[in-house]
Amino acid sequence: MKNKATKKYKKRSSKASLIIKVSLLLIASLAICATAYGVYLAKQVEHAADSAHEKLEGREVSALRETKVEPIHDNVSILFVGVDDSDNRGQGSDHSRSDALVLATLNNKTHTIKMLSIPRDSYVYIPKVGYKDKITHAHAMGGTLTTIKTVETLLDIPIDYYVRMNFNAFIDVVDALGGIEAEVPYALHELDEFDKFTINLKPGMQHLNGSEALALARTRKQDSDIERGKRQQEILSAIITKVASASSITKYDDVIKALGNNMKTDMTFDEMKSFLSYLSGGVPRIDTLTLDGSDDMSTGIYYYQLNQASVNEVSETLKNHLGLDKNSSSLTNNDSDTDSDSSEETSVN
Numbered sequence: 001m002k003n004k005a006t007k008k009y010k011k012r013s014s015k016a017s018l019i020i021k022v023s024l025l026l027i028a029s030l031a032i033c034a035t036a037y038g039v040y041l042a043k044q045v046e047h048a049a050d051s052a053h054e055k056l057e058g059r060e061v062s063a064l065r066e067t068k069v070e071p072i073h074d075n076v077s078i079l080f081v082g083v084d085d086s087d088n089r090g091q092g093s094d095h096s097r098s099d100a101l102v103l104a105t106l107n108n109k110t111h112t113i114k115m116l117s118i119p120r121d122s123y124v125y126i127p128k129v130g131y132k133d134k135i136t137h138a139h140a141m142g143g144t145l146t147t148i149k150t151v152e153t154l155l156d157i158p159i160d161y162y163v164r165m166n167f168n169a170f171i172d173v174v175d176a177l178g179g180i181e182a183e184v185p186y187a188l189h190e191l192d193e194f195d196k197f198t199i200n201l202k203p204g205m206q207h208l209n210g211s212e213a214l215a216l217a218r219t220r221k222q223d224s225d226i227e228r229g230k231r232q233q234e235i236l237s238a239i240i241t242k243v244a245s246a247s248s249i250t251k252y253d254d255v256i257k258a259l260g261n262n263m264k265t266d267m268t269f270d271e272m273k274s275f276l277s278y279l280s281g282g283v284p285r286i287d288t289l290t291l292d293g294s295d296d297m298s299t300g301i302y303y304y305q306l307n308q309a310s311v312n313e314v315s316e317t318l319k320n321h322l323g324l325d326k327n328s329s330s331l332t333n334n335d336s337d338t339d340s341d342s343s344e345e346t347s348v349n
Helices: 001-052 137-155 169-178 210-218 225-244 246-262 269-272 308-322
Strands: 076-083 098-107 112-117 122-127 131-132 161-166 181-182 190-191 200-201 204-208 263-265 285-291 293-296 303-306 344-346
Touching: 001 263, 001 269, 076 293, 076 308, 098 137, 098 181, 098 225, 112 161, 112 225, 112 308, 122 137, 122 303, 122 308, 122 344, 131 137, 137 161, 137 308, 169 246, 181 210, 181 225, 190 269, 200 210, 200 285, 204 308, 210 246, 225 344, 246 263, 285 308, 303 308
Parallel strands: 076 161, 112 285, 285 344
Antiparallel strands: 076 098, 098 112, 122 131, 161 263, 181 204, 190 200, 293 303
16 A cells, blocks of 8 residues: 555655746746847847937037037937828928927936927927028928027027937837727828828727828817827827827837838937836836917918916926936036926926
């Protein structure tokens, strides 16, 4: 009896040992695969970053900074420039107008983001030509550098980095993420990116693909440039939320390819990696800002006349978030966000 019991014990022990070994082997295999995928992604990101990187001639650092910022330590600003460089509209990337301008400031200590959409028809001073015009024309007048200097002149804050994307990047990124959730304010009927087919959307929270998200971001037929800017901010926030979710990890490959093929930036690969800290603790708090103004048709051409008090207040808010001296654009020792407003949207009047 003792021998039979011993044999049964040894048999069970052998099976348990086999299960443990198989489990360990499986875990090890998964770990190796995860590591390999991580290495592969890192290489893909580095390749995409190298393809997207471009230096603006004569600009190593903003004229409003004493030294170049380091994203891993400093608060920084990024200007997102959306351009329509489609051939069917007769525009090349060097002469296209900016269809969307979104300025984001990132506070390193609080891991918060403030986002400002600048209306494309804003009547502003463009330093390159020496007179006022619609801010959307700045890109056509002198490309990204002229757009950057125009925004710096308008808000008196340094632009540390820029990201210029065409519509293909926007569409491909949203599609690579499997779509996004966004609020459609009204029944929308908008031509697609090729101006061929009509995209029809119902009001309410919708799951949108890339073309639908672009149509929502671009339309302004039923409201205004200000509301359009708010929608663009909401869509960017939805993309950030989706990117930060665990379910999107396996989709990063396609996202990276989409950006690498359709984006240009002055950020290096190492600088891009520094921004990962903003997603490490989940989705950062994003506060949105708006520039108040009024419609102006006095010259026969439509302009959006900015309210100077609103411009000044937005400038002060952004300087505070960047830890800048409110009376100048030089860095101070205060790198914290002292703005107590934690609402999801901040409208500056």
